[in-house]
Amino acid sequence: MILDFGGVLTTRMRLNGEAFERSEGLPPDTYFRALGEHPDGIAVYAALEVGEATQEDWNRVIGGILGIDPTDLMRRALANLRPEPRIVAAAQRAREAGIKLAMLSNSFGIEPYNPYEALGMYEDFFDAVVLSELEGVRKPSPRIYQRVLEELDLAGHECVFVDGRLANLPPAEALGIRTVHHTTDPAATAAVLDALLQDRGST
Structure with missing residues (x-):
């Protein structure tokens, strides 16, 4: 995921x-x-x-x-940004079920202020963290999606990618990654992720 x-x-x-x-x-x-x-x-x-x-x-x-x-x-x-509890909870459920987790972000920078650490979402929460600033390439370049797959040691068809920008989805789909367009309803996105997890468990 x-x-x-x-x-x-x-x-x-x-x-x-x-x-x-x-x-x-x-x-x-x-x-x-x-x-x-x-x-x-x-x-x-x-x-x-x-x-x-x-x-x-x-x-x-x-x-x-x-x-x-x-x-x-x-x-x-970014002072008013908070973790989205419904998405974070869905990610935690996936991880508890043995799903690898990755964060893929077009970077806000990490010095002097690191928003990822400030919100408690960095290496300890994920199996892989890919930040565009450190990779020298940003979404929607296909290279950064390939980089995530390498970090996870997974093939595209084994992954799902969630992003709020439609333009960021087609390059992931081209690598076989299933995509979810996140809108303004985190409950709906969490429900989709839970359904995908349930489908995986039934196969």
Whole structure:
């Protein structure tokens, strides 16, 4: 079982971002536009994800776009993110049934703030952790999915991959990995994972 981090293993990224905007006194959607529309914001995030920029570079650039203090900005920006209990519980049930678990994340950076450790989801919870920053490649590149399979020592048809972005699913499917598109309903995704686990147990 291969799980994305932000918005799958955690609560919704949108809600986290909205809470960040309120805490910083920013107008609605300002943060999201900085990440997804401003060319400098888009560029620094893409560079961070593949290890070509540091988290402190991201802090400086995004802080500058928003006109706020960049100090430890990633920590502040993710301060309202929490583990999603229903997905985490489904992952724990899978592991108890002998299923290997992997986390595959386009990285938020790990220094000076490591969100994976902060939320208690790092090596101890998974059989494999693949972060784009450390691999030099990000989803949806086929190379990063192949890397997860290598780390798990499994073939594609033996795995299921859960991600909140539709664009990230086809490259996994091309490797034979079954995919689940996670939307805004973690209970529904957990139910799908439990059903897959039950099907496996009955075969």
